[in-house]
Amino acid sequence: MSRITSEKRIVSFIHGHGRGWVFTPSSLASLDDSGSIRMALTRLTRQGTIRRIARGLYDYPALDPKLGILSPRADDIARALAGRDAVRIQPAGANAANILGLTEQVPVRIVYLTDGRSREVRVGRMQVVLKKTTPRQMATAGRISGTVIQALRWLGQRNVDDTTIARLRRRLSETERKQLLKDLRYAPTWVAKAMRRMSQPESA
Numbered sequence: 001m002s003r004i005t006s007e008k009r010i011v012s013f014i015h016g017h018g019r020g021w022v023f024t025p026s027s028l029a030s031l032d033d034s035g036s037i038r039m040a041l042t043r044l045t046r047q048g049t050i051r052r053i054a055r056g057l058y059d060y061p062a063l064d065p066k067l068g069i070l071s072p073r074a075d076d077i078a079r080a081l082a083g084r085d086a087v088r089i090q091p092a093g094a095n096a097a098n099i100l101g102l103t104e105q106v107p108v109r110i111v112y113l114t115d116g117r118s119r120e121v122r123v124g125r126m127q128v129v130l131k132k133t134t135p136r137q138m139a140t141a142g143r144i145s146g147t148v149i150q151a152l153r154w155l156g157q158r159n160v161d162d163t164t165i166a167r168l169r170r171r172l173s174e175t176e177r178k179q180l181l182k183d184l185r186y187a188p189t190w191v192a193k194a195m196r197r198m199s200q201p202e203s204a
Contacts (some may be wrong), residue, residue, distance in 0.1 A: 006032045007040045015051060020062035022053070022076040024084040054121045057081070070197040074110040077121060077128045087116030089130065090141040096151035101171060102164065113137055113150070136186065145183035145195070152191045160194050169198040 006197045009031050017168045026176055028037050041058060049105055050058050055079060062070040074095070094107040095154065108125055113133040121128045140146030148168065152160055169177070177199040184192040 004040040006036050007043065010037065010040045011044065011049065014044075014060050019060055019108055020070075020073070020076065022025055022057065022059040022080040024056055024058070024073050026084045026160055027080070028066075049112065052168065053077070053123050055082075057121065071124055071126065074128050076127060077123065078110075078112045078130065081119070081121070081128075081130060082114065082116070085116045087114050088138055088141040089114050090138060090146045090195055093154045096147045097154050100151050102151055102167070103154065107190070112204060113141070139186045140183050143183065144172065145186070147181075148180060148195060148198075149187045149191055153188070153202050157190045160190075165194060165198045166202075169200075169202065172198065 010028055013028060013031060014023070017023070024032065025037050025041060028041075032040070033036065038143045041050065041052075045052050045058070049060075051061050051069075052058055054077075057077065059072045059076070061072075064070055075091075078089050089112040091111075092113045094103060094105070095110045095112070097103045098106055109127045109129060111129045111131055114130045115135070115138045116130065116132065118132040119130050140149060152164075155164070172180070180195040180199045184195055187195060
């Protein structure tokens with residue numbers, strides 16, 4: 001395959017994912033050998049087609065008519081890293097609470113638990129942290145129950161009141177509330193009690 005043909009395939013592949021896509025060289029592994037991919041990414045970065053946001057991490061930047069080039073989303077960065085390393089991730093701390101609408105403050109340090117190695121990536125002022133944790137903490141990774149457990153742990157027992165329970169009950173679908181009941185055994189006792197309450201009908 002010629003260099004030009006290879007690069008065209010890579011550009012087409014990147015464009016196909018749409019603006020805002022965050023990726024690593026391994027995301028393109030099916031298109032060419034690693035050396036050719038690295039050279040193509042270097043050229044595309046210099047041309048401004050893509051952006052190198054950290055070592056071994058790129059994006060096809062999203063654009064806003066008024067704001068111009070936008071920063072990549074933390075979740076997209078974390079997913080790109082998890083995909084490269086074939087590991088799982090789970091939003092944690094203030095990040096989990098923000099996802100569920102329990103806090104409006106967007107944390108600068110955005111934490112994900114992982115069953116892979118710990119690492120940090122800085123993009124501007126944003127810091128995306130992948131923190132290695134125990135198998136028990138990752139048992140609910142990728143499920144709404146995992147995000148609820150981590151959000152409540154961050155809030156703390158004293159701050160999880162009737163208003164918090166009601167807010168989450170309204171936010172979660174019936175299917176998601178049923179999932180909470182299935183995963184009670186993975187939560188601390190007080191969190192499990194809160195999850196059981198929010199899984200009940202509004203009138204309960």
